[in-house]
Amino acid sequence: MSKRQVIKEKPIIKGKQVTSRGEEDYIKAIYKLSDEAEGERVTNHQLAVYFAHTAQTVNEMVRKLEKKEMLVYQPYKGSVLTTLGMEEAVRLIRAHRIWETFLTDKLGYAWEEVHEEAEMLEHLTSTKLADKLYAFLGAPEVCPHGNYIPALSDLKRDDLDTCGRLKLSKAKKGKQYCLKSVVDDKALLVYLNSLNIYIDLCFKIIERDLVSDIVTLTYDGRNTPLSGAVAQKLFVCEVYDAEDNA
Amino acid sequence: MSKRQVIKEKPIIKGKQVTSRGEEDYIKAIYKLSDEAEGERVTNHQLAVYFAHTAQTVNEMVRKLEKKEMLVYQPYKGSVLTTLGMEEAVRLIRAHRIWETFLTDKLGYAWEEVHEEAEMLEHLTSTKLADKLYAFLGAPEVCPHGNYIPALSDLKRDDLDTCGRLKLSKAKKGKQYCLKSVVDDKALLVYLNSLNIYIDLCFKIIERDLVSDIVTLTYDGRNTPLSGAVAQKLFVCEVYDAEDNA
DNA sequence: TCAATTCTTAAGGTTAACCATAAAAAGTTG
DNA sequence: CAACTTTTTATGGTTAACCTTAAGAATTGA
Ligand SMILES: [Mn+2]
Ligand SMILES: [Mn+2]
Ligand SMILES: [Mn+2]
Ligand SMILES: [Mn+2]
Secondary structure: OOOOOOOOOOOOOOOOOOOOHHHHHHHHHHHHHOOOOOOOOEOHHHHHHHHOOOHHHHHHHHHHHHHOOOEEEEOOOEEEEOHHHHHHHHHHHHHHHHHHHHHHHHOOOOOOOHHHHHHHHHHHOOHHHHHHHHHHOOOOOEOOOOOEOOOOOOOOOHHHHOOOOEEHHHOOOOOEEEEEEEOOOHHHHHHHHHOOOOOOOEEEEEEEEOOOOEEEEEEOOEEEEEEHHHHOOEEEEEEOOHHHHO | OOOOOOOOOOOOOOOOOOOOHHHHHHHHHHHHHOOOOOOOOEOHHHHHHHHOOOHHHHHHHHHHHHHOOOEEEEOOOEEEEOHHHHHHHHHHHHHHHHHHHHHHHHOOOOOOOHHHHHHHHHHHOOHHHHHHHHHHOOOOOEOOOOOEOOOOOOOOOHHHHOOOOEEHHHOOOOOEEEEEEEOOOHHHHHHHHHOOOOOOOEEEEEEEEOOOOEEEEEEOOEEEEEEHHHHOOEEEEEEOOHHHHO
8 A cells, every 4th residue: 555656767877768788888899999990980790709799689789779870880891980979989988987097096996907897887977977076086187097088079089099109019129108008908907017017107118029029128127028919008108318318 | 800809798796797786676675665664574565666566577576586595585475685685785775875975975966966876876886896985985974865874794774774863753842853864855855955954953843733743943043844744754863952951 | 254355476478688590692702 | 703701681589677467366354
């Protein structure tokens, strides 16, 4: 009999639930994959590999997102996000990086621990929450891995990750660099911890062996060799050190 | 060809995903309903009303939770949480209240805005995250609505909400009280805002009309009448004010 | 005590998000 | 351009979390 207050649960985002978690993950993936190489379009095959989903599943998701006008799909060519899709992607990446920053800066998480948590939290983050968190963090420029935290209006992805930065694998012997960002890959981050390498570390390249594909850095008074695979995941900018110019 | 890193998405909680969002909501609901009146057991009907689900759905969920040993169900009698179920409930309530506190204390949300956000965030909150957040908040005793934030070991629910507190609807004329907690109901909270009533406000009851069921309080130098329905949702403790004793 | 009411549960449906199989369509290449 | 490969898509499954309908079981109370 007790006519208790009726509670409608599961408003997963805010009110109308426009995009599900799965859809959001696809949008983000397309955004990220769309300029990892240089090709504009992201093929279904790329998505299938990325998510370890079947071709059928990818096709279904892509078609669904197309219907929602988040992307334009051309069979045998791939998908391009619409402006709507880009906005969604940027909203998610912004939330992701804000959470990562919160977890490390405020709660003391290590940089290799935050990605998974952020991967979940980003999907429950209203614009209001993201903005309040961002302000609370003091409007940080970058996440713990050095990637820019975009504003909602920053749809140009070129600016986001590698803006003006150089892959360490393309850096030159004899010059000095400062580490600006790293790929958010747990194994890599743990490895970098073990070498005492972190964002804003400055070092000099003392060797580049093209045959063995190894770059050797100097910092903290010792030499550290890095494989090409690792060097490809680190982004640096050149440092013009006065004392070194002499 | 690009053999990209395979990413398994959707680890909704942490690793093994023992309880889904729906299951967690049921566990919490049983916990909450189990002493709203005084009866131990929570009937399927109560749950059906609470969630606006059908009897069939409730039955399925309850049976599923029974299989997972989160509760013991007796047909026609209702469900009681097992210790496992209680632990789960407390974990969720703890996370809920910690998030609410974070949102108000750190991000400046109003107390009527935090429940919905917390309702989602609680389901993605590992023990580690909850503990770190809690420490970051300075180990607060209560949420913005005055309810205790339990430790994971606090399974006794009596202590949680009304421990030593009195429903304002049962308070006595002429005495002084301090508001200690309120039911987390948006409409109520907004109403209290309009009256300048907040946690830790002290006031005196100058009138209790049993016929009209209205309590009249004095604070801020004015009299405010509250209906019985509202007074039932406010919990107070008596204040022994020296200056008033004379 | 037995009829009315309420509660439970069996049977079967829907949708979302995944899967497999296999045919059809497009692209690639010798 | 024909053979081969890759991509798409039609069909049809599965599971989880909801639903409806309706039958059967327990409780209640006159
Ligand atoms: Mn990340
Ligand atoms: Mn990052
Ligand atoms: Mn709440
Ligand atoms: Mn609360």
